[in-house]
Amino acid sequence: xxxxxxxxxxxxxxxxxxxxxxxxxxxxxxxxxxxxxxxxxxxxxxxxxxxxxxxxxxxxxxxxxxxxxxxxxxxxxxxxxxxxxxxxxxxxxxxxxxxxxxxxxxxxxxxxxxxxxxxxxxxxxxxxxxxxxxxxxxxxxxxxxxxxxxxxxxxxxxxxxxxxxxxxxxxxxxxxxxxxxxxxxxxxxxxxxxxxxxxxxxxxxxxxxxxxxxxxxxxxxxxxxxxxxxxxxxxxxxxxxxxxxxxxxxxxxxxxxxxxxxxxxxxxxxxxxxxxxxxxxxxxxxxxxxxxxxxxxxxxxxxxxxxxxxxxxxxxxxxxxxxxxxxxxxxxxxxxxxxxxxxxxxxxxxxxxxxxxxx
Ligand code: ADP
Ligand code: MG
Numbered sequence: 290x291x292x293x294x295x296x297x298x299x300x301x302x303x304x305x306x307x308x309x310x311x312x313x314x315x316x317x318x319x320x321x322x323x324x325x326x327x328x329x330x331x332x333x334x335x336x337x338x339x340x341x342x343x344x345x346x347x348x349x350x351x352x353x354x355x356x357x358x359x360x361x362x363x364x365x366x367x368x369x370x371x372x373x374x375x376x377x378x379x380x381x382x383x384x385x386x387x388x389x390x391x392x393x394x395x396x397x398x399x400x401x402x403x404x405x406x407x408x409x410x411x412x413x414x415x416x417x418x419x420x421x422x423x424x425x426x427x428x429x430x431x432x433x434x435x436x437x438x439x440x441x442x443x444x445x446x447x448x449x450x451x452x453x454x455x456x457x458x459x460x461x462x463x464x465x466x467x468x469x470x471x472x473x474x475x476x477x478x479x480x481x482x483x484x485x486x487x488x489x490x491x492x493x494x495x496x497x498x499x500x501x502x503x504x505x506x507x508x509x510x511x512x513x514x515x516x517x518x519x520x521x522x523x524x525x526x527x528x529x530x531x532x533x534x535x536x537x538x539x540x541x542x543x544x545x546x547x548x549x550x551x552x553x554x555x556x557x558x559x560x561x562x563x564x565x566x567x568x569x570x571x572x573x574x575x576x577x578x579x580x581x582x583x584x585x586x587x588x589x590x591x592x593x594x595x596x597x598x599x600x601x602x603x604x605x606x607x608x609x610x611x612x613x614x615x616x617x618x619x620x621x622x623x624x625x626x627x628x629x630x631x632x633x634x635x636x637x638x639x640x641x642x643x644x645x646x647x648x
Contacts, residue, residue: 291410294323295402295647297388298395298444299479299609300600301453301468302567303545305575307438309500309538310459310513312545315440316468316643317448322386322399326407331379336363336404338384349377353432362397365432366404369424378411389637392481393606397433398441401425402647418446419461436490448646455549459513466549468643475557475595476617478610480585480624481637486605493602496534496575503528503535512538537574541567561595561611568598577603581633585624592616592623608636 296317303313334347338359345360347367356364363382371377382404388396402425409416416424422442429435440456443463447454453468470477503526504512512535515522520539526532544563551559568586572578578586578599586597589610597610612620621638629635 291326291328291407292323293326293403293406293410293647294321295399295406295445296321296448296644297399298441298448299607299641300440300444301609302548302563302598303456303541304567304571304600305496305500305577305602306538306541306545307440307456307458308497309504309542310511311457311516311538311542313440313456313458314453314466314545314548315444315456316453316641317444317646318388318394318641319644320386320388320394320399321644322384322388322396322403324403324407325383326380326411327382328378328380328411333379334363334367334377334382335380336360336382336384338386340384340386340390349379353434359400361433362400362428363404365428366401366408366425368432369427370405370408372427373420373424375409375414375416376412377408380411382407389481391485393486393601394481395441395445397429397435397437398425398445401428402442402445406647419443419463421446436493444646446647448644450645451643453549453552453643455545459511466552468552470552470557470560470611471614471642473555473557474614476612476614477641478589478594478612478617478620479639479641480589480608480610481639482581482585482605482607482628483634483636484579484581484605486602489602489604492577492604496577499528499531499534500538503531506531513542515539516542533574537570540570540574544570557611558595561597564596564598564609564611565590566596571599571603575603579604581628581631582606582608584627584631584633585636586610588624588627589620592620594620609641 425442451469452465589597594610
């Protein structure tokens, strides 16, 4: 019997920078998805989840399109693993999770990475973590059919207690950087808005296209290549909307590096300011926030948070805030009051911290 688990993640800062070859800074969450795998002499993998009524039966020679619904995430891993030459054993798998589903905390990558780790362990194969992330991404892109980058899987696989992960998407490197605000009397609060990002594929595609047009007009393969040239470079972009989208990307990359520097100096006031500046950039330049998320972020700051920002792809999901520990309850209450007053559902508020990665 093999037990393997993998965490959800939250991105501290660096939004929509991944497909522009830029920087992001996620942490692995304490919430995890765990798999208990009992291998058997069979050519089927039977998977149960505590979140689903019925088990899913996955033939080991499965191909995209065969298994749909939640089982597609596990089937996609089976398919992508075998496709990259890893032998996969059948048997039964029991899955449990306390990662919120569909909140933008990456329950999907937690599921993929836990299943992948269990199957690779059973096969007695060690796979480099970056390669595991690519296999998980292939499962999600080509089997499930969700167009996502590598951020989620890298966070779940590389997570470390009391560390954030500085990811450079130009060369796909991951560098742990100390992140332990609690030791400085500062809490990282997570507000799950309950607003789900439906129908956003078109918005995502439009943002991506804007960034690609801007880079093409500047004569570079990705916006990262003009990062060092300052914001004046944006004057050469003819479409004002594309120019604003590109400005978000360039300033956001800068904020990621400034955030890392602020954390190294334990300057959480500065770090909080960067959260708030990131939110404003996503609201005004990238236009991916909603009134609901703006209200959560603004009311957290008004109640004493050092800073707050939406995290994730946008149009719903979660807000994070850095809050002096003694104001945690005050800020939570103030946000709940402001949000319900405005007629939105009450957010789930929780304290989170950097936890360990898959294993
Ligand atoms: P997120 O990754 O932000 O939570 P996604 O839409 O990417 O949201 O992934 C959520 C989907 O992943 C669920 O709808 C379900 O199909 C699948 N999933 C994730 N965790 C589990 C689980 N523990 N059991 C069954 N399905 C899961
Ligand atoms: Mg996901």
